[in-house]
Amino acid sequence: MTDRLPPIPADKMTEAQKKSVADIVSGPRGRVVGPFNVMLRSPEFMDRAQKLGEYLRFRCVLGEKLKELVILVTARNWSQQFEFTAHGPIAIKAGLDPKIVEAIADGRRPDRMDDDETLVHDFCTEMFRRGMSVSDSTYERALARFGEQGVVEMVGVSGYYTMLAMLMNVARTALPEGATPPLTPYPG
The missing domain is CATH 1.20.1290.10 (AhpD-like)
Structure with a gap:
């Protein structure tokens, strides 16, 4: 099966996407993988979702x-x-x-x-x-x-x-x- 929403190359990202990536990379995850590559298509959604996920994953x-x-x-x-x-x-x-x-x-x-x-x-x-x-x-x-x-x-x-x-x-x-x-x- 082909990955329908693969990682977005850095040179193809919008400014909002670049900011979202920078926020995740500077946090406890340290990198953008898996679901975050998918959610990057909606940077605000990703920002809000990853904040919830950060709490649940790292402070539950x-x-x-x-x-x-x-x-x-x-x-x-x-x-x-x-x-x-x-x-x-x-x-x-x-x-x-x-x-x-x-x-x-x-x-x-x-x-x-x-x-x-x-x-x-x-x-x-x-x-x-x-x-x-x-x-x-x-x-x-x-x-x-x-x-x-x-x-x-x-x-x-x-x-x-x-x-x-x-x-x-x-x-x-x-x-x-x-x-x-x-x-x-x-x-x-």
């Missing part, structure tokens, strides 16, 4: 490992290869067992998750399977463990990465050179 109350688990479950739900390729190694570095990452990539429920990982995985999986909602019991478990802010940010992270997944799926964002697609087709 869930902690690095659980936040990355949310991202991986979201990427798997949307079959988003780039997102999973980018965040699988980050999740492992944050302490998520590589076998958990592999199971999610294969569309399986991981074995041997700790209590928090199980709760986050179940919450996100249920949210996608129940029309973007969760049962009262799942909500109450998440609320008791993570509080209102944690629940809101868990949904926020998933929502933000859902938006990125949709953008990249429509744009057919290419994987980095030499990368192998990590996601297998869903079983069945």
